[in-house]
């Protein structure tokens with residue numbers, strides 16, 4: 001019995017069956033994946049980079065447009081914001097505003 | 104092995120036992136198989152994203168090193184601002200997500216049979232392959248620069264076991280007072296266009312405190328470089344005349360090295376004696392990509408820019424530094440950003456989910472010029488019929504101007520760079 005079990009496990013892992021997904025994490029849509037490299041996979045913010053998860057949708061869009069227009073002080077978002085269309089910004093706002101505001 | 108409930112464990116055993124008799128059944132029962140070769144910026148990001156977004160897919164990652172040492176932030180070790188353990192990352196986070204991490208080296212890809220042979224002898228089948236093997240150094244392209252010479256004049260351009268960056272740091276510490284540090288810098292394309300200049304900056308940052316009369320002689324095959332104005336402003340502001348940069352048109356290209364006499368020899372025969380030498384040699388796609396017949400005569404891999412499928416094999420998606428994807432730089436951020444589009448494209452058919460239609464690719468490269476002094480370049484890229492293009496009126500470099508006006512911008516960018524490093528490595532390994 002032991003022997004059989006051992007064999008089965010070895011075969012199983014060599015063929016690498018799918019494993020269960022970890023706790024319910026939201027999967028970031030592709031358009032928002034670019035943000036993950038600074039703001040974290042779920043917009044949680046890391047180090048000094050601000051948290052954007054749970055930001056009110058209208059405020060998110062207004063902030064974005066202020067970055068685009070160069071009206072809000074920024075080190076980098078003023079260069080990122082003009083790279084996205086209005087409908088892409090709407091999709092980003094939908095996604096990040098729907099996430100929980102607090103960790 | 105990941106924890107399994109009693110029930111799924113039983114199913115799991117059942118499936119395996121069944122398969123021994125009937126291999127065809129297995130595929131139906133265990134879902135599509137994604138194989139990832141290379142556990143660096145592209146490969147680790149791909150494996151993690153695939154497990155999160157496509158839980159029904161079995162993901163195997165093949166990587167020869169037990170841990171991953173990033174090239175990004177390696178220059179900060181030279182500057183005395185980072186240590187090796189802090190830029191070393193474990194694959195345990197990926198294992199916990201159910202990625203089957205195999206510590207081995209892929210040595211042969213059979214695109215027709217859809218299988219990969221490993222140095223240890225195992226053969227792994229796949230439905231789709233993601234290949235992110237990084238670069239190979241072209242030994243001998245600079246005469247006299249081979250693996251043995253790299254012990255004397257380290258390249259420190261691949262993470263590996265960390266010995267290269269440690270070697271360079273040790274040599275800088277032992278530099279005689281007022282000695283010369285030489286760098287040989289290659290022509291385009293190569294890994295991380297701003298990397299050599301961040302390295303010059305971090306070496307200067309260290310020497311300014313430890314050996315202020317020392318000189319840095321940067322011999323370049325090119326006539327211009329990434330973020331050049333920003334770097335040169337910073338060098339003048341922070342390091343006075345410590346740094347001399349010699350462009351290709353002023354005989355900066357190094358064609359031969361002599362490790363015994365510690366010489367860098369230029370195209371037109373000038374001999375530069377250096378106390379410490381850092382040779383960043385010309386590069387190509389990693390050997391496995393070339394051996395598999397995926398690269399063209401340039402030594403890099405042509406891809407379909409919408410899917411990153413190799414032009415030579417449609418079930419193999421190649422990402423990261425190994426690819427030809429201008430105007431995007433060979434950066435960790437680009438490898439990370441394109442990995443997700445490549446996974447979504449590779450798995451769309453197998454999982455019945457939508458393929459990415461109009462992919463947007465993204466890059467930021469932060470560079471540290473000194474203490475509290477960071478600069479960056481940003482690019483947002485899209486695919487048109489002309490190939491990959493930068494989105495008009497977006498991206499670009501940090502503002503230029505006197506430090507007195509921009510001190511806060513520079514300070515903040517150095518701080519945000521640390522946030523970037525923490526985020527991107529979490530997006531690879533957590």
Ligand SMILES: Cc1cc2nc3c(=O)[nH]c(=O)nc-3n(C[C@H](O)[C@H](O)[C@H](O)COP(=O)(O)OP(=O)(O)OC[C@H]3O[C@@H](n4cnc5c(N)ncnc54)[C@H](O)[C@@H]3O)c2cc1C
Nearest residue numbers: 141143144145174175209236237295423424433434435436
């Ligand atoms: C000094 C320096 C500073 C840098 N700074 C930055 C920065 O600030 N920001 C940024 O975005 N980028 C930076 N980069 C660039 C970044 O390191 C690369 O662009 C990035 O690593 C490319 O990812 P990749 O997946 O193509 O290759 P890698 O990250 O090198 O990963 C390739 C992996 O494949 C493995 N491998 C190779 N062959 C095989 C095989 N046959 N079988 C199995 N596995 C194999 C290797 O061991 C390696 O782990 C820097 C680079 C350098 C050198």
